[in-house]
Structures are given as structure tokens and as C-alpha cells.
Amino acid sequence: MNPFFLLSLLFNLSFARGGFRTSINVSGVVNGSFAASARHLFADINVPFSEEEHLKRLEELAKDYMSNSDLENAIMSLNRRCSKISRVYSIGKSVLGVPLWVMEISDKPGKEEAEPAFKYIGNVHGDEPVGRELLILLANWLCDDYMKDPLATLIVNNVHLHILPSMNPDGFSLRRRGNANNIDLNRDFPDQFFHMNDDPGAHQPETKAIMRWLEEMHFTASASLHGGALVANYPWDGTENKKKYYYGCPDDETFKHMASIYSHSHHNMSLSEEFPGGITNGAYWYPIYGGMQDWNYLHAGCFELTLEISDDKWPNASELPTLFEYNKMSMLNLVASLVKTGIHGRIFSSDEGRPLPASIAIKGINSTIHAREMLADYHRLLVPEGKYEVVATMPGYKSRSTRIVLGEEAMTVDFVMDPVITTTNSFLQRGWNCSLQVLNNGSISQLPVNLIWILGEKTFKESIGNNLSTFQGRGEVFLFLIFLL
Known part of the structure; x- marks a missing residue:
């Protein structure tokens, strides 16, 4: 050999x-x-x-797992069976052209709602197929138990759950870790410390699909399912100097709480002797770079865990029902935590009641999430039983903050934001009774004191020596007047 x-x-x-x-x-x-x-x-x-024996063993084991076509059929069948609470869509294709199918499970699939969204991703590595099987079982359980089981009903009615059973269908078919180009997809994302993946054109099709997905959707949290260990892993995954040590992200306490929800809901993950409580900081376990977990948090404010759900990467298919029972409550409780805990709210302008895609920060935690553009809803995960100061900011509006005491249950924290004293001429005349005249030929007269006039590329401030008599506009004159306080 x-x-x-x-x-x-x-x-x-x-x-x-x-x-x-x-x-x-x-x-x-x-x-x-x-x-x-x-x-x-x-x-x-x-x-x-x-080598030949190794591949033969994998082939023997794989024949009792769903093939890629079997997986597609299972997804479509579930959608037909539960069409009222599910929809199916593709986020792209693999190197070999296999669609990357996603199931959305919600009481209003495909509709915009002021609810958190969660995504599960399986089979990131082709030789770790347990996740793809368990995610199909999870989707079927939700379909069957909706309106029967309280937890299933809570999730379907209050969360938009998106399930991508296989991110790497080519690797699965080839019985190997990497994709068809033999690239490890969990090394292919942009990284905060090392910039080897910064070229957007160099990413694999599967990686690009995930990145586009996060641009289009607004995920609150996420988890990817892996095999080869039994632990819930949280950021950061890497360190600046490539050395192995504990390196927590700004939301370290929240991530530990999320990881603990999974491990303590699991049959035996929390009993691990190797990982206290069944959880680990990624960099403390071993540093990696270009990982999907850190990229989610950095790029989109999406709180992602990496879940190692089976010591055996490719167990006998007969063990899958047991593995599902071991992980079912963990998977459900992690999703349900999005609505059971944390703070949730919407943000509007005080003048027009417009929804505002403002930023939400927690004082003392150096990270920010953003409300959605259309509905202005936000969903901020936090450790229960804590005191927090929540700050909302938006360009053109006065920042707002409020102090809260978060208990075990979720809390609603809405914001109404006042515009800064920056306005158009119509608001200026209405709200400040200033003397302002726009002439038919585009000239301006009677500017009040302490105003800056911005029109095109020219800026004039009323003071001695400035000529404010005329300014010829083209067609319609647009004014943007700013008070100097």
C-alpha cells in the first residue's frame, strides 16, 4: 500500500x-x-x-441511504403532502448541475411576515450524510405533527424554517468530503483573518449559492449538520495567528447559550467527557479558516452553529432512526428558541409611520443586526435573565435606546424614531414656519439664517459675503435644507 x-x-x-x-x-x-x-x-x-476496501464499504453503506434523486423525490413528495405549510425552491446548482433544493416550512410559506427565519444545512461534506437524512425526517415530523404537537405547531406558526438537506450532493455521490472539484466547502467562504477567499469569482458554485441565499433572505439563526464527533461548535472558528486557544466572538455568551440548548436537549451530547457540557468554541477545538459559520455571523448577523451529530461519519442506515430520536428535540428546541427567548420588535418613523430598516445593537456587545427593509422587524438573540440596553440607529433619524430586563420568555421591544432636524423644504415650511421662496425660474430667495442650501454640487451658507441671489436649476429644482443646531 x-x-x-x-x-x-x-x-x-x-x-x-x-x-x-x-x-x-x-x-x-x-x-x-x-x-x-x-x-x-x-x-x-x-x-x-x-483504498479499494474503503470505497467498497462506503458503497455498501450508501446503498441504504437516499441517492440524490431519492432525496429530490422525498422533498417533492413532502411538499405535495403538506402543501399548505411548505414550499420548495432551489438556491442554485452544484458543480455537476444537481439542484440545491430547499424546503420552507411555515404556516405562510413564501410570504413576508414579521417572524424570525432559521435555516438548517446538511451534507456540507459529502462523506457526512447523516444530516441530509435527519433533515428529511425532521421535515416529515413537522408535516405530520403540525396542529397535533405543541412544539411543531409553535414552530410552524411562528418561524420560517428553511431546510437544505444537501449542500454537497456531488461529494455525496463521489463518497468524498469535497465537492466535484474536490474543494472543501467549509473552507471556501471569505474569512476575517486570512483573505485567500476574497475573490468572489473563485468560490465554488455551492458556496456562491449559499452567499446569494443570505443576500436574499434575512436569517436570524442557522445550523449546519456534520459528522465525525458529538458536540455543538460555536464561533469564532479561527484565530489571528492560527494558534489554538479560546477565541470568543462578541456574542460569545449568546452562542454558548444556543449551543447548550442543543447539547442539553440531546440524548447524550451534554455528557461528553471531551467537551464539557457538549459544547466547544471552534478555535479552542482547532482553528479553521474560510468556514461557513463565522461568515454567516460576520456578513449577515446570522447566528450559526456547527453541529457534530454523530461520531461515525457514515453509520449504517439502520442507525438513522435512533440518531433522529437522539437529535430530534435538539433540532426542534434550537429553532423554537428563536421565538421563546430574545427580543423582537419593529421600527417605525414618527412622522409618517414608515417601517425603518434600522440597526439594532446591545450596549457592551460589539455586533449589530438589521431590521428588514419591508416589515422593519428584527429578532435579537440574547441570554435570558439579563439586563440589556437596546439601541436603535438609522441614518437621518435620532437614535433611540431603552433598558430592559429580559426574563425567561421573549420580549417585544418596538421603536418609533424621530427624524433628525434635516428635512425637505415642504417639511421645513410646515414644521418650522421659515420664510422660503422658490421662483419659477429656479432661483431661491429669502433664505432664513443658519441654513445650508445644498443644490447640485453647490453649497451656500447665509453669512456676510455670500451671494444667495439666484441659482438656475435644470427643470425641477430639488432642495435639501439642513438646520445647523
Whole structure:
């Protein structure tokens, strides 16, 4: 056997969320599963199978998993069966042209509502197929139990849940981690510390699809499902110097709370001896760069977790029902936390009642989220049982802030924002009774004191020496008058 292939195989199997772990112990087949539980660094290099045997085992295991066409049929079938609470759409195609199908589950799928949106993404790595199977089971459970189970009903009525079962269908078909170009998709996103992925034209089609998706949708939170470990991972995933140490993001406490919701709702994740409480900071586990998790938070204010849901990357399909039962409450409770906790509200202007896509910040936390353009709703995840000062800002409006005591339940915090003393001439005349005259030929006279007149590229301030007699406009004259306070 080629020793370089052996090392490559070992390294490949040691990947979990997106990088090498400290160790790996390949034990071949255990109870019909291909065990790649990466817990001991090359502890046993007496691997009991060749490359051909490895691929054969994967093929044997994969035949009881849904193929890409099976997955598509399952998605379409669910949509037909539950058409009132679901819709199906594609965010793009893989390298080999496989559609990246998404299921939206909501009581008003496809409609704009002042509700939070959550996304689940499975099969980021082609050789980690458990997530794609569990997400189909989750969607079916919600479909079957809506209006029967209180948690299913809460989620469907109050959250827009988007499920992408397979981000990497080509990798699944090829039985490998990377996509058809053999690129690790969890290394392909722009990174805050290293700029190797800054060229937008260099990203893989699957990565571009996710990036466009976040531009089009307004997700509050997200999680991607992986295999090879059992832990809920949260940002940051990388460090500035590539060294391994705890490196929390501005919302570190909130992320720990989210990760704990998942781990403590799980059958045994929180009992981990390796990861206290079943959660870990990504950089403390091992640094990675170009990951999807950090990019979501940095680019869109979307709070994403990376969930390692099975020590075995490719367990026997007979274990999938058990794995679903182990993870079901975790997946549901994480989504439900978007409406059970945190602060939620809408932002309007005081003068016209217009919805404002303002920014929302929490004093002392260096991160910002934005209300949506159309409905001006925002959904800010926070740790319950805390005191916070919430600040709303918007260009052209006075900032507003309020102090709250957040309990165990979600809280509504709306804002009505006043325009700054910057207005058009019509508002100026109406609100300030200033003397202002616009002549038919486009000239202006009778400007009040302490005004700046901005028209085109010329700015005039009334003071001694300024000539404010005329200004010839083209067609219609547009005025923008600013008070100097």
C-alpha cells in the first residue's frame, strides 16, 4: 500500500466540522458502521483495509441511504403532502448541475411576515450524510405533527424554517468530503483573518449559492449538520495567528447559550467527557479558516452553529432512526428558541409611520443586526435573565435606546424614531414656519439664517459675503435644507 495514500486517508477521516482534529482511531466496521471516530491522533496506523476496501464499504453503506434523486423525490413528495405549510425552491446548482433544493416550512410559506427565519444545512461534506437524512425526517415530523404537537405547531406558526438537506450532493455521490472539484466547502467562504477567499469569482458554485441565499433572505439563526464527533461548535472558528486557544466572538455568551440548548436537549451530547457540557468554541477545538459559520455571523448577523451529530461519519442506515430520536428535540428546541427567548420588535418613523430598516445593537456587545427593509422587524438573540440596553440607529433619524430586563420568555421591544432636524423644504415650511421662496425660474430667495442650501454640487451658507441671489436649476429644482443646531 502506498504510505502517502494511507496518511491521506487517515487525515481525511479525521475531519469533522472542517479541519483535522487532534486524533483519529480507525476501527474498521463496528456493528455494521464505518467508524471514523477521530479521538486519537494516528493512535493505530494498522488500518485493516485498503483504498479499494474503503470505497467498497462506503458503497455498501450508501446503498441504504437516499441517492440524490431519492432525496429530490422525498422533498417533492413532502411538499405535495403538506402543501399548505411548505414550499420548495432551489438556491442554485452544484458543480455537476444537481439542484440545491430547499424546503420552507411555515404556516405562510413564501410570504413576508414579521417572524424570525432559521435555516438548517446538511451534507456540507459529502462523506457526512447523516444530516441530509435527519433533515428529511425532521421535515416529515413537522408535516405530520403540525396542529397535533405543541412544539411543531409553535414552530410552524411562528418561524420560517428553511431546510437544505444537501449542500454537497456531488461529494455525496463521489463518497468524498469535497465537492466535484474536490474543494472543501467549509473552507471556501471569505474569512476575517486570512483573505485567500476574497475573490468572489473563485468560490465554488455551492458556496456562491449559499452567499446569494443570505443576500436574499434575512436569517436570524442557522445550523449546519456534520459528522465525525458529538458536540455543538460555536464561533469564532479561527484565530489571528492560527494558534489554538479560546477565541470568543462578541456574542460569545449568546452562542454558548444556543449551543447548550442543543447539547442539553440531546440524548447524550451534554455528557461528553471531551467537551464539557457538549459544547466547544471552534478555535479552542482547532482553528479553521474560510468556514461557513463565522461568515454567516460576520456578513449577515446570522447566528450559526456547527453541529457534530454523530461520531461515525457514515453509520449504517439502520442507525438513522435512533440518531433522529437522539437529535430530534435538539433540532426542534434550537429553532423554537428563536421565538421563546430574545427580543423582537419593529421600527417605525414618527412622522409618517414608515417601517425603518434600522440597526439594532446591545450596549457592551460589539455586533449589530438589521431590521428588514419591508416589515422593519428584527429578532435579537440574547441570554435570558439579563439586563440589556437596546439601541436603535438609522441614518437621518435620532437614535433611540431603552433598558430592559429580559426574563425567561421573549420580549417585544418596538421603536418609533424621530427624524433628525434635516428635512425637505415642504417639511421645513410646515414644521418650522421659515420664510422660503422658490421662483419659477429656479432661483431661491429669502433664505432664513443658519441654513445650508445644498443644490447640485453647490453649497451656500447665509453669512456676510455670500451671494444667495439666484441659482438656475435644470427643470425641477430639488432642495435639501439642513438646520445647523
